[in-house]
Amino acid sequence: MKPVIYMDYQATTPCDKRVLEEMLPYFCEDFGNPHSSHAMGLQAKNAVEKARKQVADLIGADDPREIIFTSGATESNNLAIQGVSHFYKDKGKRIITSTIEHKCVLEAFSAMEREGFEVVKVPVLKNGIIDLQYLEKSVNDETILVSIMTVNNEIGTIQPVEDISRICRRKNVLFHTDAAQAVGKIKVDASLVDLMSISGHKIYGPKGIGALYVRLKPRVRLTPVFFGGGQERGMRSGTLATPLCVGFGKACEIARQEADAESSRLAELKSHFLKKIFDNLTKVHLNGDIERGIPGCVNLSFEGVEGEGMMMGMQDVCISSGSACTSESLEPSYVLHALSVREDLAHSSLRIGFGRFTTSEEVEYVSSKIIEVVKRLRDMSPIWQE
Amino acid sequence: MEYSKEVTDRYNSTKNVGSLDDNDKNVGTSVVGAPACGDVIKLQIKVDENGLISEAKFKTFGCGAAIASSSLITEWISGKSTEEALAIKNTEVAEYLSLPPVKAHCSVLAEEAVSKAIQNYRDKNRESN
Structure with a gap:
């Protein structure tokens, strides 16, 4: 495996x-x-x-x-x-x-x-x-x-x-x-x-x-x-x-001893990750607030593709989605709904979480994988428009 | 979500992704589902002079089960008459793919896409006659 x-x-x-x-x-x-x-x-x-x-x-x-x-x-x-x-x-x-x-x-x-x-x-x-x-x-x-x-x-x-x-x-x-x-x-x-x-x-x-x-x-x-x-x-x-x-x-x-150093490291990983995603894909939306967010959490919506469909394209990566298909209730994320995120974009969301043991190689791999899967699924999406 | 090998295989190597020319009167098109609900299937068929489906194409926004169901049903209806295609039931799709109960609606959507595409083809040809 x-x-x-x-x-x-x-x-x-x-x-x-x-x-x-x-x-x-x-x-x-x-x-x-x-x-x-x-x-x-x-x-x-x-x-x-x-x-x-x-x-x-x-x-x-x-x-x-x-x-x-x-x-x-x-x-x-x-x-x-x-x-x-x-x-x-x-x-x-x-x-x-x-x-x-x-x-x-x-x-x-x-x-x-x-x-x-x-x-x-x-x-x-x-x-x-x-x-x-x-x-x-x-x-x-x-x-x-x-x-x-x-x-x-x-x-x-x-x-x-x-x-x-x-x-x-x-x-x-x-x-x-x-x-x-x-x-x-x-x-x-x-x-x-x-x-x-x-x-x-x-x-x-x-x-x-x-x-x-x-x-x-x-x-x-x-x-x-x-x-x-x-x-x-x-x-x-x-x-x-x-x-x-x-x-x-x-x-x-x-945590008390290492949180500061860890946060700066994660902030760097996050900005690298976001840059790579935004450089390679259009129509990606950041859910939340880039300035007022913790460094280890990124929530993005990719227009035209569904969250669970994306996750299936990268089964070697453990991430989660606000899509209805991934929730027990079959409802899309109520948090994104509260933010007035468009419903189709709630289904199109991924949450990526970095932490203490995340390496820059992993971030590199996962961002490339997301880009690849999103491009493939957009090619087969009836609602995707460049 | 834990899926069967059939779903994973079809998701990984989808068949019949694409579009046909909607202006062609031999092409029937359907769009079912809604973006706000998290799944949309666009399905197109081309019917030849013998009344057989010579080509079937799809584009799907949705989860793995929706993509696999769309791919499978386009494979199944290819080469069949429209009557034969209409006889394919969503339960057959769900059974073949071993869809978990919460994903049954994906197969329902695929069946609906086929019947609406055939309806569209028939409507188009009735008008032009």
């Missing part, structure tokens, strides 16, 4: 070998329950607390106790949205998000809506940045939560977190951000938010672990989603997975 080139770093990332090495002792040797009070329990607890500090340091949290370990960003987002809505329900019923959030945020909001909360979804502009004026107007006295992602997973655009934070502070409303696609790629600052979701496997850590930052001063409170032994300050019961915590912590430490 021909080797496969992985360019889908927004979907997941490979576990860094340094991360795996750090995790290994905690499976069979130092396997104690971090909540036990004997020697092995304490050993595991120390490892977990070290990891908690590493996570806190990456996102600029003042106190490691503000980090609540979860199973991943989906759980973190649910805990934040359901937990805050339930705890503060007597204060108000309006909760606000955006139209381009990850499904787990949108679905959590829908669940709250069914419970009687009033949900407002802030639209985005054509470049994928949220409409700040709309947000400002939407925050009323009844509002208890604003949840806006830091970086979008499909188009890589970076939201103006500082501006959103200012609006929320001024109106005294809690601000949660899903930063799963942002940490380790751009600098995130917990001091701007009240709650922040992050994920291990998006930053070269293991799958199955994430965290929710929950501000201590002033203290943010939430109702747990499930009940048990009261671990994680009562917010998330269940025995912590020590090896996963350790791996997540190590991944955060590496």
